[in-house]
Amino acid sequence: MRGSLSVDREANAIRLRRSSFSGAFLLVEGRSDKIFYERFVDKVACEVVTVSGKPSSKLRVIAVLEILEKSSFQGILAIVDADFDRLETSAHNSANLLRTDTHDLxxxxxxxxxxxxxxxxxxxxxxxxxxxxxxxxxxxxxxxxxxxxxxxxxxxxxxxxxxxxxxxxxxxxxxxxxxxxxxxxxxxxxxxxxxxxxxxxxxxxxxxxxxxxxxxxxxxxxxxxxxxxxxxxxxxxxxxxxxxxxxxxxxxxxxxxxxxYFRKTQLYLDIRAWERNNQPFKVLRHDT
Structure with a gap:
């Protein structure tokens, strides 16, 4: 119960941010992921949000994404580690959920x-x-x-x-x-x-x-x-x-x-595709 309350709270925090920020929100699993992706993100157009905790940061990212999607929240994108998802049938699929090219970052x-x-x-x-x-x-x-x-x-x-x-x-x-x-x-x-x-x-x-x-x-x-x-x-x-x-x-x-190197990844192409499908929201810098 505590976990579900917490992800609801994280989703609500993003909803509250929408009142003062009209750009995209990028959900990532942890601090090191945030540091990595922020190098390529347009910080004026996109805010990177870390979601971490138990049972796993990945599941929490997905849970927050699903809560926001159910309320038709626009401009939300999540990037998670693929883990073993490409080797088995994943229960979590969404146009707003992207995975690393390989097992993890x-x-x-x-x-x-x-x-x-x-x-x-x-x-x-x-x-x-x-x-x-x-x-x-x-x-x-x-x-x-x-x-x-x-x-x-x-x-x-x-x-x-x-x-x-x-x-x-x-x-x-x-x-x-x-x-x-x-x-x-x-x-x-x-x-x-x-x-x-x-x-x-x-x-x-x-x-x-x-x-x-x-x-x-x-x-x-x-x-x-x-x-x-x-x-x-x-x-x-x-x-x-x-x-x-x-x-x-x-x-x-x-x-x-x-x-x-990042521009050569499938993840980069997937983010660009998401941007095209979710205009006017932007995630990456134009020079990336």
Missing amino acids: ETMLLKSFALDKVIAEFGSEEKITKFGRDVRTALLEAGASVGYLLWISKCDGLNLTFEGITFSKFIDEQTLQIDELGLIQEVKNKSQAFSLKNEDLQQRLISQKSNNHDPWQVCCGHNLVEILSLGLRKAIASTKAADVEPSSLERNLRLAYEEA
Whole structure:
């Protein structure tokens, strides 16, 4: 009940703003999303509103959007992480609801040349050559198992805990190869899910992976950044851990991400299409 009251309150706050602001409202999931999207938004024509909290910021964004849509509120647009939506049937679809091209905002950053710039800044040419693999591909291959296990947990209602898992317990710091049984054990330990059998989960993982889904839809960006952080300490560089903390790397990726990269995304095209269909409302700057 408290949650529904809160989203009603957030929707009402936007309605109240309409009396003094005639532009578009863009709903996003959190502070880092707001910082990112505000770089491309026309701040005179569009106000970015953060909606966050439990059960998830994404669900709250969608709930606020639906409340406003039911009252025929004009000029409202929401952008959320795609998560696994493109791999399954999503219950939430609206012309005013857009999703990231990849699993989340962080994977959009990693798929872009921003990753190459960060690696050039922190990486060692000698170690990268010795590593002998494309770093982006290595991140995806290691991160896919984590993403698939998260998806399995969601699909099967296992409620496994991934937040706070220690990646060095199942990722080889020299090769960035993943030990899937080590991953399963670490997640089980973090979740206190000792009744689940490692072999059953591994078999489920093998089965799910055999479908060859797009890794950019499977992998969670935060997990890939954790693996990148490990890699920059040993596999492809010798950087101090404090200099490549995941939160710091995500900030660097955001800073390295250029408007030119954003213009090449489907999300950019979708926002422009929304603007055409919802005139006179504008979201993006004309020079973006």
